[in-house]
Amino acid sequence: xxxxxxxxxxxxxxxxxxxxxxxxxxxxxxxxxxxxxxxxxxxxxxxxxxxxxxxxxxxxxxxxxxxxxxxxxxxxxxxxxxxxxxxxxxxxxxxxxxxxxxxxxxxxxxxxxxxxxxxxxxxxxxxxxxxxxxxxxxxxxxxxxxxxxxxxxxxxxxxxxxxxxxxxxxxxxxxxxxxxxxxxxxxxxxxxxxxxxxxxxxxxxxxxxxxxxxxxxxxxxxxxxxxxxxxxxxxxxxxxxxxxxxxxxxxxxxxxxxxxxxxxxxxxxxxxxxxxxxxxxxxxxxxxxxxxxxxxxxxxxxxxxxxxxxxxxxxxxxxxxxxxxxxxxxxxxxxxxxxxxxxxxxxxxxxxxxxxxxxxxxxxxxxxxxxxxxxxxxxxxx
Amino acid sequence: xxxxxxxxxxxxxxxxxxxxxxxxxxxxxxxxxxxxxxxxxxxxxxxxxxxxxxxxxxxxxxxxxxxxxxxxxxxxxxxxxxxxxxxxxxxxxxxxxxxxxxxxxxxxxxxxxxxxxxxxxxxxxxxxxxxxxxxxxxxxxxxxxxxxxxxxxxxxxxxxxxxxxxxxxxxxxxxxxxxxxxxxxxxxxxxxxxxxxxxxxxxxxxxxxxxxxxxxxxxxxxxxxxxxxxxxxxxxxxxxxxxxxxxxxxxxxxxxxxxxxxxxxxxxxxxxxxxxxxxxxxxxxxxxxxxxxxxxxxxxxxxxxxxxxxxxxxxxxxxxxxxxxxxxxxxxxxxxxxxxxxxxxxxxxxxxxxxxxxxxxxxxxxxxxxxxxxxxxxxxxxxxxxxxxx
Numbered sequence: 001x002x003x004x005x006x007x008x009x010x011x012x013x014x015x016x017x018x019x020x021x022x023x024x025x026x027x028x029x030x031x032x033x034x035x036x037x038x039x040x041x042x043x044x045x046x047x048x049x050x051x052x053x054x055x056x057x058x059x060x061x062x063x064x065x066x067x068x069x070x071x072x073x074x075x076x077x078x079x080x081x082x083x084x085x086x087x088x089x090x091x092x093x094x095x096x097x098x099x100x101x102x103x104x105x106x107x108x109x110x111x112x113x114x115x116x117x118x119x120x121x122x123x124x125x126x127x128x129x130x131x132x133x134x135x136x137x138x139x140x141x142x143x144x145x146x147x148x149x150x151x152x153x154x155x156x157x158x159x160x161x162x163x164x165x166x167x168x169x170x171x172x173x174x175x176x177x178x179x180x181x182x183x184x185x186x187x188x189x190x191x192x193x194x195x196x197x198x199x200x201x202x203x204x205x206x207x208x209x210x211x212x213x214x215x216x217x218x219x220x221x222x223x224x225x226x227x228x229x230x231x232x233x234x235x236x237x238x239x240x241x242x243x244x245x246x247x248x249x250x251x252x253x254x255x256x257x258x259x260x261x262x263x264x265x266x267x268x269x270x271x272x273x274x275x276x277x278x279x280x281x282x283x284x285x286x287x288x289x290x291x292x293x294x295x296x297x298x299x300x301x302x303x304x305x306x307x308x309x310x311x312x313x314x315x316x317x318x319x320x321x322x323x324x325x326x327x328x329x330x331x332x333x334x335x336x337x338x339x340x341x342x343x344x345x346x347x348x349x350x351x352x353x354x355x356x357x358x359x360x361x362x363x364x365x366x367x368x369x370x371x372x373x374x375x376x377x378x379x380x381x382x
Numbered sequence: 383x384x385x386x387x388x389x390x391x392x393x394x395x396x397x398x399x400x401x402x403x404x405x406x407x408x409x410x411x412x413x414x415x416x417x418x419x420x421x422x423x424x425x426x427x428x429x430x431x432x433x434x435x436x437x438x439x440x441x442x443x444x445x446x447x448x449x450x451x452x453x454x455x456x457x458x459x460x461x462x463x464x465x466x467x468x469x470x471x472x473x474x475x476x477x478x479x480x481x482x483x484x485x486x487x488x489x490x491x492x493x494x495x496x497x498x499x500x501x502x503x504x505x506x507x508x509x510x511x512x513x514x515x516x517x518x519x520x521x522x523x524x525x526x527x528x529x530x531x532x533x534x535x536x537x538x539x540x541x542x543x544x545x546x547x548x549x550x551x552x553x554x555x556x557x558x559x560x561x562x563x564x565x566x567x568x569x570x571x572x573x574x575x576x577x578x579x580x581x582x583x584x585x586x587x588x589x590x591x592x593x594x595x596x597x598x599x600x601x602x603x604x605x606x607x608x609x610x611x612x613x614x615x616x617x618x619x620x621x622x623x624x625x626x627x628x629x630x631x632x633x634x635x636x637x638x639x640x641x642x643x644x645x646x647x648x649x650x651x652x653x654x655x656x657x658x659x660x661x662x663x664x665x666x667x668x669x670x671x672x673x674x675x676x677x678x679x680x681x682x683x684x685x686x687x688x689x690x691x692x693x694x695x696x697x698x699x700x701x702x703x704x705x706x707x708x709x710x711x712x713x714x715x716x717x718x719x720x721x722x723x724x725x726x727x728x729x730x731x732x733x734x735x736x737x738x739x740x741x742x743x744x745x746x747x748x749x750x751x752x753x754x755x756x757x758x759x760x761x762x763x764x765x766x767x768x769x770x771x772x
Contacts, residue, residue: 307596374596376635 004314004359004366008202009149009179009292009350015204018248022206025244032238033227046238049247056250056257057198058187059213065230066243069210070178071100073197074143076212076223076234077174078104081141081195082113083221089140089171094118094126094155095335096148101176102331105143118144123285124153124336131160135167142173146180146196150332150348152284152292154184161192172219178202178210182253183261183289188213200242204354205249209242260353265290267351267360274364278371281342291352296338297345297371299378305347308370314363317348384440385461389545390433390450393457393553401559402431409433409455409556412617416453420445429540447549452616454582455559456551460534465542469502473514475544476533480515483547488525489515493535500537507535555584557617562663563695564654565589567621569605572669572698574715575706577613579697580667587619588661589769590654592626607769608718614771615714620661624653625763629756641747643735647677647686648744652757655690657764666694671701676735685739 005013014022025045030038032046047061054061067073078101082091093105095117102117109115118130126144142164147154157175164171174195180186182203188196193215200209214220217231226235253260268290272282275295283294297305302318309316318330333343349363392409410426410433417424423438424446437446443461450459465475480489493507502510515533516522536543565577567589577587591606603623610621629649637645654666670678677686687694698706710716736743 303599304596307599310600311596370596376631377597 002313004355004363006349006351006355006359006363007315007317008352008355009152009348010317011201011207012204012352013354014206014245015249015252015354017252018205018245021248022241022245025241028240032240033229042238042240045240046243049243049250052247052254053198053211053250056181056254057189057196057213059189062217062231063189063213063215065212065214065233066238066246067210067212067234068208068239069201070098070176070197070199071210072223073199073210073212074098074100074174074176075104076220077195077197077214078108078141078143080220080223080233081172081174082108084219085140085172087138087140087170088113089138089168090134091115092118092131092134092139092142092171094120094144096120096124096126096150096153096332097143097145098149098176098178101143101145113140120153120335122336124148124151124283124288124332125285126155126160128156128159128163131163132167135163139164139168139171142168142171144173144175146175146177146186147183147289147292148332149179149292150330151294151336152179152288152290152350154180154285154287154289157191157193165192179289179292182257183264183291185257189215194219200246200249203249203253204352206242206245209239209246211246261290263353264351267353267355267357268293270357271349271351271360271364274361275367278368283336283338283342283346291350293349293351295347295349296342297347298339298341300345300371300374302344302346304374304377305345305367305370308374309347309363309366312366312369314366317350318346385443385463386437387462387464387543388435388437388446388450388459389462389543390435390459391457391551392433392455405455405556405559406431406433408559409453412453412455412556412558413450415618416449417446420449430538450551451549452552453556454552454554454584454616455556457553458548458551460545460548462543462545465544467497467500467537467542469507469510472507472535472537472542472544473511475542476511476515476535477518479544479546480519480531480533483531485519485522486530487521488523488529489531489533490524490526490529491515491533491535493537495537497537497539507537511535552582552616554582557581557584558586560584561665562586562588562658562661563665563667564658564661564663565667566650566654566669567591567606567609568669569602569609569719569721570669571703571710571716571719572671572674572706574609574613574669574719575709575713576667576669576695576697577619578616578709578713578715580695581613581616585665585667585695586617587613587667588622588657588663589613589619590622590624590657592650592653593623594627594630595625597627597630605718605721609715610769611771612713612715612718614769618771619769621767621769622657623765623767624657624760626650626653626760628759632751632756636750637747639732640734640736641739641743642732643677644682644685644739644744645747647682648689648748649753649756649760651686651690651694652753653760655692656757656761658692660761664692666690666692668694668696669698669706670696671698671703671706674703676737679737681738681740682736685741685744688741688744 030042032043050061091113105115116134118126172194175193177196178199181198196213198211201207222233224235229235281296329343410428414426425436427434463475463479465471491508491512493504495504531546533546563585565587567573610619613619633642
């Protein structure tokens with residue numbers, strides 16, 4: 001087996017159908033804003049993709065703004081909303097958000113906003129009691145992710161929304177749903193959030209495209225000024241091939257979403273069975289999103305196991321790939337209160353419905369082999 | 383000013399007696415190699431024991447000047463204007479040269495005449511040309527002691543040359559003339575500087591990196607490749623990568639923890655010496671600086687050095703860390719060296735290594751190891767690539 005890609009939470013390979021759709025769309029060079037017939041054709045391609053993504057999210061197409069990815073969607077929601085609000089209440093988020101949320105709040109804090117970061121329990125779930133406590137004061141904005149990228153823990157968003165609406169009806173609610181789209185049932189309008197960020201490349205679409213769902217279009221100030229594309233909320237000529245790819249990837253998921261989720265869950269279960277008996281500890285909660293499995297191998301260092309697996313053609317992550325290069329303990333591991341030894345030995349396996357059973361079996365065997373090969377360093381500094 | 387030639391000066395190489403021709407040939411070859419990436423059409427010639435670069439066109443000077451600055455063995459160099467072998471010709475060229483870089487306030491003329499049949503001697507050329515330039519440049523003054531510009535004139539059988547701009551060269555000796563050395567290159571700050579200094583003294587580098595997968599990431603190797611690429615701006619570098627994991631593993635299992643670093647360095651030296659023998663290199667080069675870390679005390683150096691018979695050159699041995707860092711910044715390796723991918727030393731180092739190991743301790747620590755076999759294994763898996771820049 002040459003390559004087994006189990007880093008699908010970092011990014012996913014392009015689906016062949018998406019590749020074909022994008023290849024065709026790359027030849028469509030016209031600017032969707034142009035008034036001629038070609039421009040109209042390009043515009044229709046963009047709107048077609050918007051409709052497909054809207055179907056997947058069960059929202060109206062006009063409530064979606066295309067962005068350059070999840071990071072921009074998060075930035076647009078948080079900064080764009082605060083730029084239009086008059087009041088200055090508390091900003092609430094959690095300890096385990098993606099850096100594109102945490103760093104925005106860190107910046108806002110340095111600008112004088114008061115920020116409250118909610119703690120999580122041992123399962124990596126935001127503590128609602130802490131949210132209740134925070135909601136005793138005027139709150140401006142709440143941002144909680146739907147699924148954590150390192151552990152797959154599903155956040156109690158529905159209860160959180162109910163709490164916020166009951167206690168602080170004027171607060172806006174944003175959710176970073178990048179790891180939820182296509183992985184768990186997710187419908188932002190039904191959930192009742194104001195903003196939700198999603199990204200194409202986590203669902204076998206292309207990199208460089210994301211979207212922000214917004215319940216009302218008049219609550220955001222744009223990050224970029226310019227030609228007024230996306231109803232003025234995201235200026236810049238549309239990334240037509242990328243958006244087409246996003247739409248095509250969404251359509252792929254629409255076909256049989258439950259079947260795909262069940263398939264991923266089965267692969268995860270198969271992998272877990274494969275590594276049973278090894279000296280490891282599953283960190284992901286049992287009721288987490290099916291595509292993410294965080295496992296610790298105490299006594300080993302995650303990055304060493306990662307490189308050894310890489311040598312066998314099995315590609316995984318330690319914590320989140322975004323922070324993987326920086327070293328140090330993951331923010332999420334710290335927030336969950338994991339022992340240092342457990343946190344250092346963390347690996348994240350993340351699956352896709354495109355993985356095969358044979359790949360999963362090979363990956364399990366590889367983990368076994370690597371642990372045996374490296375037994376000589378177990379518990380040592382290295 | 384439309385220069386067609388650059389005159390290159392070398393100092394030390396000129397002093398090397400019978401080797402002079404060999405040194406000049408090597409220097410000319412290195413100059414050719416340095417200019418090759420800039421395109422064809424450069425011609426490097428060595429008439430009468432000097433080196434000239436003929437330029438293919440007027441626009442290439444801007445690229446040529448910095449490229450020549452990275453050729454070891456050059457003391458300085460000047461773009462020169464060639465003039466007819468008449469006083470009128472020399473005057474016209476000198477006037478243009480003086481005006482080209484913006485007219486200075488003070489100047490002097492410095493003439494040399496090797497064509498003895500030329501009508502004027504050096505003193506006369508100085509006087510004649512000086513007067514001419516004063517007449518033609520209002521406000522210009524002569525200053526014999528501290529002029530802002532010196533207009534140099536050389537009257538030679540093949541023509542007259544005029545130049546006034548002198549660029550400092552990198553100094554040192556042409557890379558290759560001193561021989562080859564094996565540089566123990568890590569991803570750190572010191573070893574690239576050591577390699578650069580060795581190159582400066584004419585040593586061609588066979589760089590050796592000890593890779594320890596899976597304990598180091600492929601990015602650590604990529605970083606070493608980047609460092610080698612920076613060094614290769616001065617001269618090509620052969621980068622050899624050895625899989626050191628089997629050795630590390632044996633050490634971890636069989637050597638007392640406080641001696642692992644000592645024994646590890648001994649193995650690195652052994653592998654380096656074996657490579658040197660294979661490549662015809664005559665020395666090892668390391669980035670060790672006296673007392674900087676446990677393996678760099680004199681006691682450690684003694685014990686580590688014992689396993690090799692080749693000379694071990696330590697160009698930065700007497701530099702402070704800040705001095706090495708300054709030098710690394712000048713060379714351009716510093717920013718790459720501080721990228722945060724730990725090299726194998728950082729991962730395998732004991733928290734309390736012996737700073738004063740003895741030969742007997744090291745020998746005892748290695749008793750249970752098949753030294754020759756481990757070295758042979760390491761060498762068998764060696765991968766080599768030629769690093770050129772750009």
